[in-house]
Structures are given as C-alpha cells and as structure tokens.
Amino acid sequence: MINLRVQTIIVALLLVLAVTVSAGTDDSVSESAFLVISVVSQTPDPASPGEEIELRVKVENRGTKAANDVELGLVPKYPFIMGEAGQSKGMGSVSGRQKGKDAVIVKFIVSTEGTAPSGTAELQLRFKTASQGWTLIDPLNISVGYREVPLTITSVSSEPEKSEPGKPFKIRFGIANKGTAEAVNIRARINITDSMPISGHGSTNEQFTSSIRPGAVANVTFAVITLPDAKSGVYRVPLLISYSDRSGRNYTLGGQLFSVAVGAKSEISAALVDSATLREGRNKVTIELINQGLGDLKFVTTEVAESGDYEVLSPPMTYVGDLDSGDSDTVSYDIFFMRQAHLKLTVNYRDALNDKGSAELDIPTRVYTGDEARKFGLEKSGSKGILVTLAIIATGVLAYKRIRRKAH
Structure with a gap:
C-alpha cells in the first residue's frame, strides 16, 4: 500500500531576485512564493503490473506571492508508461496563500509495465x-503488486x-x-451436455x-x-467463467451450478x-383418468360435486396417487x-415441480329410463321371467297331485 502519510516536496521560489529550494513540511508563511507538492491518492493501490494508475497530486502555495505559469510534469522511467499528452500539466498561476481546499489538484494517468516487479517503484516528478526551467524534485513512491480479482455470481434469473x-427462453x-x-x-x-433437455x-x-x-x-x-420432448423437472447446469487481469494473469471460476425449471x-x-x-336410479359409475401431458403428476385426488340431477352415495373424494405421463387410472x-x-x-394434483394444480372436468352422461333401455335392447323384456315363473308353479302343482294320488 502507498504510504498515506503526506509525502511533501517544498519548493521555495524567490520570484523577484533569486530562487531557493528546500524540503520539508514547514507550515510557516514565506514573503515569496512557497510551493508544497504532495500526493493525494493513487488508484488503484497497489497497482498491478500492466495496469493503469490514476495519480492525484496537490499543489499548494504557502507563500504570499503568486507563482506564475506553473507546470508540473512526470519523467518517463521504468516501470511506468505515459503518453506525450500526460507527461506535463499546466496550471497557470498559483496565488499566494492558495492551500488546503483551495489548492490545485493535478491528475496524471500512467500505466505500469507488465513486467513490473512487486514493491515500491519511484515515479520521477x-x-x-515563468522564471525557472524544468527542475527535478524528489521522486514519488508508487506501490506495485498483484491484487486478487475475485468474480462472483450475484444473480441468476x-x-x-x-x-x-x-x-425458447x-x-x-x-x-x-x-x-x-x-x-x-x-x-x-454454460456446459450443455446431451443429457440436458x-x-x-x-x-x-x-x-x-x-x-x-x-x-x-x-x-x-x-x-x-x-x-x-423434455420431461418436466429441475435440471442442474454448470457455468464456467474464465478471465484475466491487466497484468495477464489468468483466473477461472468453476463449480458454479444453476437450475433450469422445465x-x-x-x-x-x-x-x-x-x-x-x-x-x-342407483349406478356404479367408473371414470377413467388420462394424463395426456408431458409431465408426471403426483398426489392426485378426484372429487365429484353434488348436483340436482344426481346424488353421490359413496364418499365424493377418491385418492388416486401418482399418474405418470401417458398413463391412466380409474375411480x-x-x-x-x-x-x-x-x-x-x-382433479387436484402436484406436478413434477411440486406446484399445485387442478382441473375442472365436465363429463356428459346418458341416463336411460327402463322403457328406453328395453327399447334400445339395453335391457331385455320381463316376459321370459314370467314364463319361467309359471313353469315353476305348474311343475309344483303336478308334483303335488302325484303325491296325493299315491296317498289314496
């Protein structure tokens, strides 16, 4: 990490007759221009090899005289890379006593070489x-090192x-x-295999x-x-993520599974x-249930509702159980x-995803009267039964007469 204690460079400029330079953190007030240059922030901190850095530098004038045509620049030096436009920044005049929240903030964008070693690297300033040419001052210490780049899955929908x-979805x-x-x-x-629908x-x-x-x-x-032809259910699908950082280091995020509901x-x-x-009248009614869907059903129950046209004599609810796709059962x-x-x-049930469902079915019936049943041959006439009964009676009478004759 960058040493966050203020790293200051104090440059005293005597703009009228002479120029003097000193270093330190002196807060005294000078009768001439007195510039204090310090690092405000380094982003990111540390900077990974091959990564871009945003560097903010603060320029204060603690003297009473203005410093005119001030320009601040960076000197190219390994392991840093900077474009021509980013090497120097002009800020015009810095007024006397321009400090604190009124100080000038200068931003530089530089990059580190991909081969930069971890540790502290010096960036020359x-x-x-207006009265003095380019002058080197003490270098700034920039922290360089690898940082982890953890990616995570935050949402799936x-x-x-x-x-x-x-x-499709x-x-x-x-x-x-x-x-x-x-x-x-x-x-x-997403790793889709042949076993996935x-x-x-x-x-x-x-x-x-x-x-x-x-x-x-x-x-x-x-x-x-x-x-x-996908069967209803929940299917687990693996997700693999690969990526790199600016230095070229490779990362893999594996073992991520998500669910697809069909x-x-x-x-x-x-x-x-x-x-x-x-x-x-009274009938035993048998109803066949058929699962024509692609999903299996479970906890199936049926219930016949009351009506003014009929009366349910048995318990109205019947438990069926499982009813697989393409199968049927009777109640x-x-x-x-x-x-x-x-x-x-x-019909009430739970589907393959355990969601509740129901179906309201209307089953038409054809109820025959006795005359209609005999008319259409659904029920034979009772004449044969009468003849059988008469034959039995006649047989009984004849048997009775024979017994009496033998008795006399």
Missing part, C-alpha cells in the same frame, strides 16, 4: 515556472421463470467484481465481456430452447367406462341418477 418443452447472470483490480476478457460458458437458440453457449471494473456488475444473457402444461381428460349401462362412485346429467369432477 519535475516542475517549472430466467425468462420465463418456468420453461415449456419446445419453447433466456437465462441471465449478474457477474460482480468484488476485488480492487479490473477483470478483462471475461468468458462465461436444453440447447442453444440463435447464439452460442459462450458469452464474452471485455472488462468489469472493481465494484461493477456485468449482466450476461444466454438464449436457449427447451427440447420438445414444466409442461398438465393435460388431464376423463371418460366414463361402459357408459351405456347407466339407468335412472368408481355410487351415484343415484334422477335424470340426464353432467358429472362435475375436480
């Missing part, structure tokens, strides 16, 4: 005035939150720089960000699509089994029909 099979990541050095050439990659959609599975400054957050978006719309249908046998109820009716059936 010089000045000139998808749009929509739950993807449907065969539909977006995944967004927030990547934050928690360090004090700039991260550059950031590559974020997603694929890139209109873009690759790698995104590039040129830089993330300290304290900043970069948002990265991937366009993907869920495969048409949820197909539930599709449930119901139909009566052997519906042609329904009569007015039965004792129902007394007064007339034609539509059964009102409610």
Whole structure:
C-alpha cells in the first residue's frame, strides 16, 4: 500500500531576485512564493503490473506571492508508461496563500509495465515556472503488486421463470467484481451436455465481456430452447467463467451450478367406462383418468360435486396417487341418477415441480329410463321371467297331485 502519510516536496521560489529550494513540511508563511507538492491518492493501490494508475497530486502555495505559469510534469522511467499528452500539466498561476481546499489538484494517468516487479517503484516528478526551467524534485513512491480479482455470481434469473418443452427462453447472470483490480476478457460458458433437455437458440453457449471494473456488475444473457420432448423437472447446469487481469494473469471460476425449471402444461381428460349401462336410479359409475401431458403428476385426488340431477352415495373424494405421463387410472362412485346429467369432477394434483394444480372436468352422461333401455335392447323384456315363473308353479302343482294320488 502507498504510504498515506503526506509525502511533501517544498519548493521555495524567490520570484523577484533569486530562487531557493528546500524540503520539508514547514507550515510557516514565506514573503515569496512557497510551493508544497504532495500526493493525494493513487488508484488503484497497489497497482498491478500492466495496469493503469490514476495519480492525484496537490499543489499548494504557502507563500504570499503568486507563482506564475506553473507546470508540473512526470519523467518517463521504468516501470511506468505515459503518453506525450500526460507527461506535463499546466496550471497557470498559483496565488499566494492558495492551500488546503483551495489548492490545485493535478491528475496524471500512467500505466505500469507488465513486467513490473512487486514493491515500491519511484515515479520521477519535475516542475517549472515563468522564471525557472524544468527542475527535478524528489521522486514519488508508487506501490506495485498483484491484487486478487475475485468474480462472483450475484444473480441468476430466467425468462420465463418456468420453461415449456419446445419453447425458447433466456437465462441471465449478474457477474460482480468484488476485488480492487479490473477483470478483462471475461468468458462465461454454460456446459450443455446431451443429457440436458436444453440447447442453444440463435447464439452460442459462450458469452464474452471485455472488462468489469472493481465494484461493477456485468449482466450476461444466454438464449436457449427447451427440447420438445423434455420431461418436466429441475435440471442442474454448470457455468464456467474464465478471465484475466491487466497484468495477464489468468483466473477461472468453476463449480458454479444453476437450475433450469422445465414444466409442461398438465393435460388431464376423463371418460366414463361402459357408459351405456347407466339407468335412472342407483349406478356404479367408473371414470377413467388420462394424463395426456408431458409431465408426471403426483398426489392426485378426484372429487365429484353434488348436483340436482344426481346424488353421490359413496364418499365424493377418491385418492388416486401418482399418474405418470401417458398413463391412466380409474375411480368408481355410487351415484343415484334422477335424470340426464353432467358429472362435475375436480382433479387436484402436484406436478413434477411440486406446484399445485387442478382441473375442472365436465363429463356428459346418458341416463336411460327402463322403457328406453328395453327399447334400445339395453335391457331385455320381463316376459321370459314370467314364463319361467309359471313353469315353476305348474311343475309344483303336478308334483303335488302325484303325491296325493299315491296317498289314496
């Protein structure tokens, strides 16, 4: 770290007849111009090799006379690099007693060589005035060293939150720089394998960000699509991030997993089994439930609602359990029909993502009267039964007569 105690260079200029130079932190007031030059800040601190530095230098005049045409400059020297425009800064005149909050702040931008060794490097400073040419003064001590550049994932979101099979969606990541050095050439990659139900959609599975400054957050978006035959569920997808710092050091952020929720719309249908046998009065009604969706269902229950057209004689709620995609199951109820009716059936369940769902089904029925059933051959006439009964009676009468004859 830079030594934050004020590092001062005091230059006494006698602008009328002579010039004298002294060093120290003397706060006395001079009858001539008396410049005090000090380092205010170095950003970043320390500076990594190959990194840009913002250096702020304060110029105060503690004398009573003005210093005219003051110019402050940096002398190129390893391990620092600076452009021609950044080597010197003119500030005009510095009035007498111009100090403290009124002092002149001069900003320099320099860079360190990528091969700069860790430690303290000297940055040479010089000045000139209207009456004096360039003069070297004591160098400034600049701290150079590697700093960690930790990137972290601060947020993960998808749009929509739950993807449907065969539909595109977006995944967004927030990547934050928690360090004090700039991260550059950031590559974020989602590792999609054959076992995952997603694929890139209109873009690759790698995104590039040129830089993330300290304290900043970069948002990265991937366009993907869920495969048409994807089963509902939560899938874990790995994210890999590689990046560098300005000195060329490489970093890798691995072991990052995020979840993708795939949820197909539930599709449930119901139909009566052997519906042609329904009569007015009491019936045993069997209903077949069919899961036509791509997702499995669990904790399935059914409930028949009461109606003025029928009365449920058995318990109205039935527990079914699991109902996998493409499978069916049956439930039965004792129902007394007064007339034609539509059964009102409610199916409750949880899907593969454990979200609650329900379906309200309307099941039409055909309830036959006794005459209609006989008319359409659904129920045979009772004449045969009468003949059978008469035959039994006749047989009994004949047997009785034979017994009496034998008795006489």
